[in-house]
Amino acid sequence: xxxxxxxxxxxxxxxxxxxxxxxxxxxxxxxxxxxxxxxxxxxxxxxxxxxxxxxxxxxxxxxxxxxxxxxxxxxxxxxxxxxxxxxxxxxxxxxxxxxxxxxxxxxxxxxxxxxxxxxxxxxxxxxxxxxxxxxxxxxxxxxxxxxxxxxxxxxxxxxxxxxxxxxxxxxxxxxxxxxxxxxxxxxxxxxxxxxxxxxxxxxxxxxxxxxxxxxxxxxxxxxxxxxxxxxxxxxxxxxxxxxxxxxxxxxxxxxxxxxxxxxxxxxxxxxxxxxxxxxxxxxxxxxxxxxxxxxxxx
Amino acid sequence: xxxxxxxxxxxxxxxxxxxxxxxxxxxxxxxxxxxxxxxxxxxxxxxxxxxxxxxxxxxxxxxxxxxxx
Amino acid sequence: xxxxxxxxxxxxxxxxxxxxxxxxxxxxxxxxxxxxxxxxxxxxxxxxxxxxxxxxxxxxxxxxxxxxx
Amino acid sequence: xxxxxxxxxxxxxxxxxxxxxxxxxxxxxxxxxxxxxxxxxxxxxxxxxxxxxxxxxxxxxxxxxxxxx
Amino acid sequence: xxxxxxxxxxxxxxxxxxxxxxxxxxxxxxxxxxxxxxxxxxxxxxxxxxxxxxxxxxxxxxxxxxxxx
Amino acid sequence: xxxxxxxxxxxxxxxxxxxxxxxxxxxxxxxxxxxxxxxxxxxxxxxxxxxxxxxxxxxxxxxxxxxxx
Amino acid sequence: xxxxxxxxxxxxxxxxxxxxxxxxxxxxxxxxxxxxxxxxxxxxxxxxxxxxxxxxxxxxxxxxxxxxx
Numbered sequence: 268x269x270x271x272x273x274x275x276x277x278x279x280x281x282x283x284x285x286x287x288x289x290x291x292x293x294x295x296x297x298x299x300x301x302x303x304x305x306x307x308x309x310x311x312x313x314x315x316x317x318x319x320x321x322x323x324x325x326x327x328x329x330x331x332x333x334x335x336x337x338x339x340x341x342x343x344x345x346x347x348x349x350x351x352x353x354x355x356x357x358x359x360x361x362x363x364x365x366x367x368x369x370x371x372x373x374x375x376x377x378x379x380x381x382x383x384x385x386x387x388x389x390x391x392x393x394x395x396x397x398x399x400x401x402x403x404x405x406x407x408x409x410x411x412x413x414x415x416x417x418x419x420x421x422x423x424x425x426x427x428x429x430x431x432x433x434x435x436x437x438x439x440x441x442x443x444x445x446x447x448x449x450x451x452x453x454x455x456x457x458x459x460x461x462x463x464x465x466x467x468x469x470x471x472x473x474x475x476x477x478x479x480x481x482x483x484x485x486x487x488x489x490x491x492x493x494x495x496x497x498x499x500x501x502x503x504x505x506x507x508x509x510x511x512x513x514x515x516x517x518x519x520x521x522x523x524x525x526x527x528x529x530x531x532x533x534x535x536x537x538x539x540x541x542x543x544x545x546x547x548x549x550x551x552x553x554x555x556x557x558x559x560x561x562x563x564x565x
Numbered sequence: 566x567x568x569x570x571x572x573x574x575x576x577x578x579x580x581x582x583x584x585x586x587x588x589x590x591x592x593x594x595x596x597x598x599x600x601x602x603x604x605x606x607x608x609x610x611x612x613x614x615x616x617x618x619x620x621x622x623x624x625x626x627x628x629x630x631x632x633x634x
Numbered sequence: 635x636x637x638x639x640x641x642x643x644x645x646x647x648x649x650x651x652x653x654x655x656x657x658x659x660x661x662x663x664x665x666x667x668x669x670x671x672x673x674x675x676x677x678x679x680x681x682x683x684x685x686x687x688x689x690x691x692x693x694x695x696x697x698x699x700x701x702x703x
Numbered sequence: 704x705x706x707x708x709x710x711x712x713x714x715x716x717x718x719x720x721x722x723x724x725x726x727x728x729x730x731x732x733x734x735x736x737x738x739x740x741x742x743x744x745x746x747x748x749x750x751x752x753x754x755x756x757x758x759x760x761x762x763x764x765x766x767x768x769x770x771x772x
Numbered sequence: 773x774x775x776x777x778x779x780x781x782x783x784x785x786x787x788x789x790x791x792x793x794x795x796x797x798x799x800x801x802x803x804x805x806x807x808x809x810x811x812x813x814x815x816x817x818x819x820x821x822x823x824x825x826x827x828x829x830x831x832x833x834x835x836x837x838x839x840x841x
Numbered sequence: 842x843x844x845x846x847x848x849x850x851x852x853x854x855x856x857x858x859x860x861x862x863x864x865x866x867x868x869x870x871x872x873x874x875x876x877x878x879x880x881x882x883x884x885x886x887x888x889x890x891x892x893x894x895x896x897x898x899x900x901x902x903x904x905x906x907x908x909x910x
Numbered sequence: 911x912x913x914x915x916x917x918x919x920x921x922x923x924x925x926x927x928x929x930x931x932x933x934x935x936x937x938x939x940x941x942x943x944x945x946x947x948x949x950x951x952x953x954x955x956x957x958x959x960x961x962x963x964x965x966x967x968x969x970x971x972x973x974x975x976x977x978x979x
Contacts, residue, residue, distance in 0.1 A: 363953030593662030731800030
């Protein structure tokens with residue numbers, strides 16, 4: 268341990284580590300996000316939206332690791348996520364809640380060459396404000412119908428130039444810029460969360476809420492089915508159970524050819540639908556002078 | 566379903582659906598006739614407006630399942 | 635539909651659907667038999683798996699019309 | 704439908720659907736039993752694969768009433 | 773489903789669906805009756821309009837899907 | 842539906858669905874337990890093949906429900 | 911699905927679906943709790959309108975058969 272070496276460390280670094288250590292000690296969760304090449308203005312937007320929920324800081328990996336060690340984090344578990352340029356999000360929230368929150372921010376940007384559209388790219392009808400000139404041929408290439416009015420380019424009708432997932436034609440970039448159309452989403456890439464000594468990697472951290480929604484639906488459906496099957500004694504379930512018992516009784520009556528005024532419709536319908544099915548199966552070869560009802564033919 | 570097909574056949578042929586008529590058809594088909602069932606079917610059909618039922622049956626949206634399956 | 639009902643009756647009774655059998659059933663029902671049609675139906679049904687066809691028809695929703703009509 | 708319900712009850716209880724059993728159930732429910740019907744139902748159901756029919760019926764639309772309603 | 777078939781039988785026979793009546797029917801069918809379930813079913817059915825439910829079950833057009841529930 | 846949810850939780854966890862187990866789960870959820878209902882549900886579930894019921898429920902087409910709700 | 915049933919149980923019991931509540935229910939069911947999954951479920955379900963989803967799921971059995979075919 269050399270006192271001399273420590274002196275070499277600039278004060279801002281010492282302060283930074285102290286500040287990071289403080290944040291780590293006061294937060295149940297820290298999330299590491301990849302911000303390599305991430306637009307600074309968008310990062311600012313995110314920081315603003317996270318205010319009062321989480322604190323986001325872009326800092327040097329080495330400083331973070333020192334602070335993490337001092338704050339008592341299990342740094343070994345984290346090290347593999349600490350490379351490149353990272354933002355660190357400190358929060359006391361459930362890390363999944365932060366992940367969901369971030370996924371809800373629709374941050375958009377103008378396309379760069381090679382980008383695919385995240386939403387429909389439509390050039391709207393009307394005055395583009397662009398002066399007629401070489402740009403007209405670009406519109407032409409994009410198959411956007413235009414006319415010139417008072418020296419300005421007017422788009423004749425709303426024109427789709429890319430569907431979600433389609434590559435955005437690079438030549439469209441200046442037009443989209445001019446019209447303020449940002450069809451590409453910017454999303455913060457989360458690498459991992461460290462929460463109460465657990466490391467949650469990105470694949471787990473990114474929740475598909477729809478999947479949970481359908482699991483709830485599935486569980487609810489199965490529960491109802493089971494409730495119906497065992498005649499779970501609450502009125503709403505029993506209504507369905509009774510409907511099903513009645514339907515079964517009708518089906519049995521129909522199959523047995525058991526006719527009562529109540530079952531006659533069902534029984535005869537069933538017999539007739541069988542007859543029509545047979546008729547329809549041979550209708551190409553035999554003309555019995557009977558038409559197969561349209562509904563059955565299909 | 567023999568009793569029902571016999572009844573529908575008689576109906577399609579515009580004959581009365583009596584016990585005797587049903588029996589005759591079933592006998593011709595080589596079916597051993599159960600008197601009780603013939604009685605039951607003939608009695609039950611007397612209470613049913615077959616024309617109405619058949620009209621409903623034909624009008625029903627039955628196309629949910631492709632016939633060819 | 636008489637020819638079909640007669641055939642289905644035979645089928646339900648597990649009898650062979652021959653020209654003679656169809657004719658016998660139709661006669662018993664008092665239907666004047668058209669020889670050509672009987673031949674055609676008997677021939678056509680030989681190539682049809684009736685159980686299969688009927689099974690698909692049975693899968694059709696049949697409770698669509700209120701019992702009271 | 705009493706005769707059918709009685710039969711389905713017996714089926715669900717894994718009992719044989721005999722004339723006597725149907726009669727006993729109907730009597731217990733206070734239904735005046737019609738011998739012809741009992742015989743007809745018992746005979747007809749012998750030819751029906753009830754489990755199969757029930758399974759297919761389950762695919763039919765069953766519940767007009769939303770549980771939440 | 774035994775408890776429901778028994779209840780539907782009583783309903784079809786125009787009898788009150790009481791605990792005792794359900795028990796009598798189940799006993800006649802040779803079903804070992806669970807007192808607790810009988811109580812629960814009888815109580816819950818008091819709040820159900822069976823005629824309404826049956827009408828809906830029977831009347832259900834194939835396409836009757838209440839969009840919003 | 843609490844009793845059903847509790848039972849299916851136990852089922853999903855491959856635990857026996859006993860009265861005591863259901864009660865424990867319900868208590869943990871802060872549900873005031875109705876002894877009669879617990880007994881009724883536990884008894885009824887003994888007669889049911891839950892996996893089968895779930896399989897059939899899943900087999901029903903579900904496309905009628907608007908995805909987003 | 912244990913975590914989902916536990917959540918549905920809490921919902922039905924009108925309790926908040928918190929990590930601790932889910933854990934308590936799962937523990938009572940004898941399920942070994944995975945801390946990460948509990949957190950994920952609690953966070954995800956905050957975004958789900960469970961009543962709405964249940965209502966739609968309940969409306970499902972109505973639509974066993976596609977309308978147009």
